[in-house]
Amino acid sequence: MFALAPLATAVRNAGHQVFMAATEETVPTIAQVNLPAISLTDRSLHSLISEDRNGNPVALPSGLEESQRHCGEWFGRLAAASLDALFELTNEWRPDVVVGGKLSYAAALIARTLNVPYVRHAWDFDDYVGIDPHASRELRPELDGLGLDDLPTPDLFIDISPSDLAVRHATEIQPMRWIPGNKQGKVLPWMYIPTSGRRVCITSGNRVSVMQSHDFICEVAESLAEEDIEVVIAAPEDAAPELRRRLPGLNIGWLPLDVVAPTCDAVVHHGGGVTSLTALNAGVPQVVFPGSSIQEESSERLARTGAALTLTRSEATPELIAKSCWSVLEDPEYKRRSVQLARDIAEFPTPDLIVRTLERL
Template sequence: MRIVVAAAPGMGHLLPAVPVAWAAVSAGHQVLVATTGPSLDMAQRLGFAAVDVSDDGEAYAAYRRLAAREMETRPDGHDLSSAWRRFADPGEDTDRPDDLLLHLVACTVDRTARVIRDWGGDLVLYTTFLCGGQLAASRAGVPSVRVGIGLPHPDFPGLHPERPAPSAAVLDVCPPSLRPEGAGRNGWPLRFVPCNGGGVLPGWLQRRAVRPRVCVTWGSVLDQHGMGPTLDAVLAALEPTGAEVVLATGSATGTDGPLPANVRRVGWVPLSALLPGCAALIHHGGSGTTFTACAQGVPQLVIPQVADQPLNAQAVSDAGIGVAIPRTRPGVREVRDALERVLDDPAVHRACERVRLEIASMPQPGDLVPRLAGLAPAADRPPAPAASPVPRPAEATPAP
């Protein structure tokens, strides 16, 4: 079977599909990644063959404009008691296609469809409708499968005037404890396997922390879009705690002077390698970040900003695995009070362990590869390998 992984330029849209792609390769199938921008670089770093479906850079430029617009128009706070309900049932908003979103899809969908046809793809894996993966598969006449990035996001066909063929399956990584009330259960359960790319670990990170270690990150996009004041408040709240703070936020610090003495800056370090030694994670509520912490059993302090981040913040709060701050620009005292509960409340730690075990009990990616192969057209499926004969034991040679 030949699988095309179609992903948007942002790495958070590629990485959730990688464990399934790795499992498919291990089972003898072929995988080709169709993407652009940072996702293209990450695909190559992870060892995949990849094709640039927007080599003029316009798709990534549109993606950055979309992120900038979201941050410029973000509210002062979110209602974290109803974030999921408003997201899942937005009413008339889905009937008005977004021009910038349509432009982003238009930058990639034609070339992605051509890649599928030219390479002879049998199946398309995609994580969101953002890059048009489902639409490209529909145009190429092959089945598509949506890989969940976290909570069970509904499809919004109204985001594009062209209605693609329905997905053949949905791989659902959301465990029962995080599933929002009223969310559907029509997907194939799949264990969330953290994949955050590679990176070189500094020596101090290889050793057990002497003091409580707290990681602060805004993912791969938001630290470029006005998160400085929020970071200032977080670092000020952390300074008197004596914690060892690991700052994984790219190049922008948000501070004019030197960092506090208890702060260590790291470059790109995989969260899956960093979090096991952490007492807490402070972050923006991105799906990959949230679910990596869930899979590692690490308590979370979430300060959501845009997109699906309020949904993840509500899920963290509802499940008791951390604390979510409704305000997008909280003050120092607000962060400090929330952090004290995250670090000190035994109920939070028990809930984190419960969710970690739930995720660990879900089917792993390799378990679903045969089902994915069953979705490919029968004529294009490779024949099953013949069973090897069991060798008969050699006869003993008589002694001379």
């Protein structure tokens, strides 16, 4: 959702009417980036990930191929659960263009049903091509019901990847500048004033809540603190109290990462695309411990740019993460490459220019 917010805001600022549709649990977050939010389903992401359509448990995947299959299937289930609400919405309010996140398959189906342009919008630099066939199989009943042989091809693909990270399968590609789209809150001076020493931001995204990985985050933070590094931890508010209890004195909680990242000397994270791109946009080196096999592939590409150091899941012990972070801080080449990638990002067309492309569609 955060990756799509800048373009949605730009379209709205150009005078067009915009709705952003997602799951019920995501609606409050959409509202916090000042966009009109529509709920498509009350099914939780957790249930979509862990259960099939009949409510039977789904085993967590291991390895890239299994992860791609699992990802395609649960995003397919999300699309299937969203379609009734989308049909109801578009019976009353007909869009002229449908823009969907790269795995938001319901966007493709509703656009083709309405015979309006469909735009696929990347939200990171993960390679999606191995996921699509599994989503298509999961959505076979819906595709048959709509008279479609396969998932519709987008009329345009908006890519936010820096050139060195891009994996481009689509023919009609519109590059767009990455702009962080975080939800915001009160900004405190420590968030935007650089520290006199070295500052490292640690985050594992929502995984710290979903996977209950408090021990891991605390051990990483403690290992870094021993190196006389100021540590800040970006975490969902439901996980923050436990982390604050165990790590008193640290700044912990939901942080506006677009504000905090430029004050950091490194960002240590789980391989999430939004986190990676926010750090790149700020010209900040990264240490990545990927949370899935899909993220391992993209994290390895990030490491090959020279802007990050990536550990495999078997390597990612708190001690080795801290050691890797120290290596990134001590070697100026990581910073140099990060700054170069930030400059590359800044050269792409901004979302307000992409609005004209959507208008032409």
